[in-house]
Amino acid sequence: MSTFPTPDDFRTVLSIDPLLDFWREKVAPKCPHMAEMFRVFEEKIQKTPDLKGDIDSPEVAARYTDILSPLMSVAFPSSTWDTEISAAFTPFQHQAIYGTPAYHRLLFDPSGKIAGHLKGQHHTLDFQRVVRAYALILKRLYGIDQGIHSPLIRIVTDPTTGLERHFQITPDFQFVQVGTVGKPPVLNDRERERVIEHIANPDVLTTLLPPGNFIFRGFAVMRAVDVTESEITSALERDLIDQESIFSADGFKRLQSRLRTLFGQPELKASLAALQGDKVLILNDGHTSEANCLFTNSSHIPLTDLKHSVWLQSVEHADILRIPDLSKEPNLCPAEQEAVDHGVRAMLIAPLSFGGEAIGTFWVKSNRANGLGAVDIEKMRHLAPLFSMALKRGLDDMNNEIQAVIKEKCTAVHPSVEWRFRSAAVEHMERLRQGKPSEMEPIVFKSVIPLFGQSDIRGSSEARVHAIQSDLTEQLSLAGNIMRRAGEIKSWPLIDEFSFRIDQRIARIKSGLSTEEESGVASFLQQDVEPSFSELRGIGPSVSHAIDRYAEAVDPVTGVVYRKRKAFEESVSRLNERMSGYLDQQQAEAQQIFPHYFEKHQTDGIDYVIYLGASMHPTGVHSVFSLNNLALWQFKVACGMAWHTRQIQPALKVPLDTCHLILVNHAPLSIRFRYDEKRFDVDGAYDVRHEIIKSRLDKAMVKGGRERLTQPGRIAIVYAHPKEGRDMRRHIDYLQNRGYLLDDMEPIDLEDLPGVRGLKALRVGVNLEAAAAVQGDREMVG
Numbered sequence: 001m002s003t004f005p006t007p008d009d010f011r012t013v014l015s016i017d018p019l020l021d022f023w024r025e026k027v028a029p030k031c032p033h034m035a036e037m038f039r040v041f042e043e044k045i046q047k048t049p050d051l052k053g054d055i056d057s058p059e060v061a062a063r064y065t066d067i068l069s070p071l072m073s074v075a076f077p078s079s080t081w082d083t084e085i086s087a088a089f090t091p092f093q094h095q096a097i098y099g100t101p102a103y104h105r106l107l108f109d110p111s112g113k114i115a116g117h118l119k120g121q122h123h124t125l126d127f128q129r130v131v132r133a134y135a136l137i138l139k140r141l142y143g144i145d146q147g148i149h150s151p152l153i154r155i156v157t158d159p160t161t162g163l164e165r166h167f168q169i170t171p172d173f174q175f176v177q178v179g180t181v182g183k184p185p186v187l188n189d190r191e192r193e194r195v196i197e198h199i200a201n202p203d204v205l206t207t208l209l210p211p212g213n214f215i216f217r218g219f220a221v222m223r224a225v226d227v228t229e230s231e232i233t234s235a236l237e238r239d240l241i242d243q244e245s246i247f248s249a250d251g252f253k254r255l256q257s258r259l260r261t262l263f264g265q266p267e268l269k270a271s272l273a274a275l276q277g278d279k280v281l282i283l284n285d286g287h288t289s290e291a292n293c294l295f296t297n298s299s300h301i302p303l304t305d306l307k308h309s310v311w312l313q314s315v316e317h318a319d320i321l322r323i324p325d326l327s328k329e330p331n332l333c334p335a336e337q338e339a340v341d342h343g344v345r346a347m348l349i350a351p352l353s354f355g356g357e358a359i360g361t362f363w364v365k366s367n368r369a370n371g372l373g374a375v376d377i378e379k380m381r382h383l384a385p386l387f388s389m390a391l392k393r394g395l396d397d398m399n400n401e402i403q404a405v406i407k408e409k410c411t412a413v414h415p416s417v418e419w420r421f422r423s424a425a426v427e428h429m430e431r432l433r434q435g436k437p438s439e440m441e442p443i444v445f446k447s448v449i450p451l452f453g454q455s456d457i458r459g460s461s462e463a464r465v466h467a468i469q470s471d472l473t474e475q476l477s478l479a480g481n482i483m484r485r486a487g488e489i490k491s492w493p494l495i496d497e498f499s500f501r502i503d504q505r506i507a508r509i510k511s512g513l514s515t516e517e518e519s520g521v522a523s524f525l526q527q528d529v530e531p532s533f534s535e536l537r538g539i540g541p542s543v544s545h546a547i548d549r550y551a552e553a554v555d556p557v558t559g560v561v562y563r564k565r566k567a568f569e570e571s572v573s574r575l576n577e578r579m580s581g582y583l584d585q586q587q588a589e590a591q592q593i594f595p596h597y598f599e600k601h602q603t604d605g606i607d608y609v610i611y612l613g614a615s616m617h618p619t620g621v622h623s624v625f626s627l628n629n630l631a632l633w634q635f636k637v638a639c640g641m642a643w644h645t646r647q648i649q650p651a652l653k654v655p656l657d658t659c660h661l662i663l664v665n666h667a668p669l670s671i672r673f674r675y676d677e678k679r680f681d682v683d684g685a686y687d688v689r690h691e692i693i694k695s696r697l698d699k700a701m702v703k704g705g706r707e708r709l710t711q712p713g714r715i716a717i718v719y720a721h722p723k724e725g726r727d728m729r730r731h732i733d734y735l736q737n738r739g740y741l742l743d744d745m746e747p748i749d750l751e752d753l754p755g756v757r758g759l760k761a762l763r764v765g766v767n768l769e770a771a772a773a774v775q776g777d778r779e780m781v782g
Contacts, residue, residue: 007092011215014055014090018175018218058097085224091216116156140178166231172221232262240390252284274360314349323347325369346371350384354392362387416595443673448613452663455641460604467564475561478550485543567653594626642766659710664719696753703749717762
């Protein structure tokens with residue numbers, strides 16, 4: 001059975017004796033004037049029996065404020081009297097004996113007790129008082145101080161606005177004396193250990209230290225600080241973790257209630273909208289709804305209907321927009337006029353963005369002109385990132401649910417980061433096991449260095465077009481030969497028309513080739529020309545022989561002439577396989593330098609990206625040496641790619657060559673695993689610049705001419721900062737000395753690329769004849 005005590009189980013005595021002792025020992029000796037004042041008031045107290053020793057009740061003390069107020073000035077300074085929220089209480093009791101005006105205005109209950117209720121406490125205020133009473137006993141009498149000093153948060157209703165206000169309550173026991181009734185209980189070592197172990201458990205403490213054995217004499221001071229803004233902001237952060245808070249009516253109603261408290265406006269309303277292509281999705285407009293479904297609570301507005309509106313102005317300027325009075329704005333669009341008709345006047349609109357891209361708007365509105373001011377802008381500025389993250393996360397989840405894409409969070413994961421995914425997966429599974437809602441946590445690696453390299457097959461697009469032209473021309477010519485043979489025997493008009501259409505197609509192919517033309521030729525031959533062969537074969541042996549030649553030339557699988565294209569694709573495939581196999585071999589050994597993320601892409605050539613950094617390693621360790629070693633490894637790999645190209649060229653049916661490029665960017669960036677795309681991507685608007693440069697480098701031109709940066713048999717090194725250039729020159733000097741590179745390095749200025757300026761480059765030839773280019777693969781990793 002519980003032995004849980006209450007504050008009334010302790011003996012508590014209201015007294016100003018500790019205050020008088022403080023004056024006598026701390027104040028009077030330091031100042032003659034204060035000493036004289038104390039002497040006067042001490043004489044008054046001697047003549048006032050009600051204030052001597054134990055005071056019967058708070059009501060008795062309240063009758064002598066003329067005496068108490070000057071004495072209380074050491075606890076309640078006159079400099080803060082009008083602003084400080086504080087009061088004096090009988091130790092561990094509810095009723096105040098003395099308080100500042102702010103206390104009486106904000107925290108004074110009509111019953112004389114402290115107003116409101118404790119925030120989120122599992123226990124009552126009496127429980128908290130008992131815990132603190134025991135903490136004071138243990139500290140003063142037993143020398144046990146376990147730091148039970150955490151402040152309490154009390155929530156009260158503002159008498160003016162009717163909104164919640166949050167106050168941090170801190171008790172001050174400076175003027176409380178702790179005594180005992182009789183001899184204090186003695187604690188042996190085992191009992192002291194038990195007390196420390198159960199320091200916040202009154203049920204245990206009361207068996208060792210019965211509350212009736214102790215007496216508190218004096219008064220406690222309670223000081224309160226308004227923490228409404230920080231408490232509400234923290235509550236909003238917690239609420240916004242749950243996507244239902246912005247997508248459901250009940251959730252958004254709770255958010256709106258908190259926002260009213262934060263802005264101090266009972267009638268304030270909030271709204272949230274998402275940009276979805278050419279439409280705006282209004283997720284919540286601040287009005288009450290009984291529904292709890294996104295599709296019920298939302299509506300779409302065409303973006304064109306909001307052109308030049310206050311919402312899009314905020315998005316365009318990427319800043320919070322304050323509207324003092326919407327009704328006074330010129331040229332209101334229908335949505336703005338509708339808001340005015342609903343009584344909206346003052347507005348604050350915050351653009352929401354993610355990764356540098358606008359994703360929506362969040363706004364609050366008041367029915368009073370100028371009801372939202374400059375101070376409110378700063379509150380809005382702090383809220384915008386919270387709503388941005390919530391909206392982004394919510395939209396991602398919503399789209400995944402709509403498309404039913406997420407059955408599995410990720411596909412194959414690179415071994416270097418598998419540890420991170422395993423950790424996230426374990427946490428996710430644990431939450432599900434506990435019956436809690438869960439999503440895989442974001443996988444983000446911060447401050448990683450990207451290393452990008454590319455070995456591109458030069459002129460592959462032109463070679464592919466030429467191969468297609470050759471195959472189509474050959475097939476059309478074979479079909480034309482059939483028609484000519486048939487026309488020599490029969491003067492059928494359709495044969496002549498087919499000949500005309502075939503010649504017309506050949507002429508168009510020679511002048512240029514489009515995707516439509518390629519598919520059009522195949523359709524023309526298979527649907528129009530070839531069905532006539534059965535009829536034409538009976539005209540004569542020459543026609544039949546021409547048809548046989550046509551059939552022999554057509555590939556049985558594709559149904560078209562495919563010789564040149566097949567030769568080209570086989571050549572590209574063989575060259576890619578050679579380079580890819582070599583890169584995989586080198587990459588496996590490079591992992592020994594320092595574990596890093598590696599991603600390879602293969603089209604007409606090979607490109608790869610490496611990410612390395614402390615955050616990608618379980619131990620959080622990374623060194624500059626590892627970065628420099630891998631940068632040099634990139635050079636050697638590029639040399640090896642060029643050499644393997646030279647070695648395989650004689651075996652290719654179509655002559656191909658490769659150009660090699662290295663992008664140097666040692667500025668750290670962050671990467672995030674995109675669960676929807678099953679891949680890593682850079683995280684943040686600034687870091688996206690690296691991706692933009694990568695995507696446009698293959699079009700880079702030497703400044704002042706028409707020469708492409710990348711050239712067969714040469715390595716182009718692109719960089720932005722002088723130090724990066726100096727580092728690369730050092731590597732080049734070393735590799736020239738070792739015979740990997742030719743002594744023909746050239747510094748190059750590049751033409752500006754769309755959105756990218758100021759890039760520099762170095763270009764140097766690979767020594768394709770030297771054995772050094774392929775000396776032991778182990779040397780490749782240093």
